[in-house]
Amino acid sequence: xxxxxxxxxxxxxxxxxxxxxxxxxxxxxxxxxxxxxxxxxxxxxxxxxxxxxxxxxxxxxxxxxxxxxxxxxxxxxxxxxxxxxxxxxxxxxxxxxxxxxxxxxxxxxxxxxxxxxxxxxxxxxxxxxxxxxxxxxxxxxxxxxxxxxxxxxxxxxx
Numbered sequence: 001x002x003x004x005x006x007x008x009x010x011x012x013x014x015x016x017x018x019x020x021x022x023x024x025x026x027x028x029x030x031x032x033x034x035x036x037x038x039x040x041x042x043x044x045x046x047x048x049x050x051x052x053x054x055x056x057x058x059x060x061x062x063x064x065x066x067x068x069x070x071x072x073x074x075x076x077x078x079x080x081x082x083x084x085x086x087x088x089x090x091x092x093x094x095x096x097x098x099x100x101x102x103x104x105x106x107x108x109x110x111x112x113x114x115x116x117x118x119x120x121x122x123x124x125x126x127x128x129x130x131x132x133x134x135x136x137x138x139x140x141x142x143x144x145x146x147x148x149x150x151x152x153x154x155x156x157x158x
Contacts (some may be wrong), residue, residue, distance in 0.1 A: 002047060005030070007149045010047070014146040017051045061109040064115055065137040069101040072128040072150055076087075081128040090118050101133070112136070 003008070008028045012019050020030035021039070022116040028035070042048040057065065072081045079096065082103050086094045109115040119132055 002042070006038060006042060006047075009035065010042070010147075011149050013039075013048070013051075014149075025050050055110050061110055064109045065109055065140065066109065066115055067135045067137070068095075068105045068107055068119070069125070069130045069133040069135075070103040070105060070123065070129055071100070072102045072126075073130050074102070074128045078128075081126050084126045085123070088118075088122055090122070 005028055007100055009024055011015045012024050012027060021035040023143075024030075025035045026031045039048065056062065059148070070085065074081055082094050082096060085091050085103065085105050090107050090109060092106050092108060093104075096102065097104045107115070107118065115134070119134065123129055123132060135138070
């Protein structure tokens with residue numbers, strides 16, 4: 001399990017993963033070396049899985065976001081098509097879902113034409129895929145990968 005200090009560290013890192021160990025230590029009342037040790041332990045336990053930069057899709061020419069519901073004819077428990085979907089650069093997320101469809105994929109593309117080609121040529125070439133339904137995002141109001149860490153992980157430490 002993680003304790004309150006870990007939650008505070010995680011909260012700070014979720015806001016800005018470039019925050020120095022010295023700054024985190026100042027906020028939570030620990031030395032930078034103790035913070036480094038805690039972060040390494042969180043990584044080794046699989047709590048922290050990556051540090052990455054969030055890039056604005058429109059700023060790099062990917063102005064269209066869509067959610068694609070994918071139906072396959074795979075036998076239960078098989079996820080080969082999900083793994084193939086996950087390998088496609090345009091696919092940001094793949095979720096195994098309950099309901100009529102098998103998977104939900106979050107996809108980025110340059111425009112509607114690019115999305116159409118992606119669905120026909122890339123997704124359509126996956127043998128087990130039987131159909132897709134696509135919902136195009138008109139505007140993103142909120143998007144975050146920050147997890148709610150509870151009261152102990154609040155920003156009170158700032």
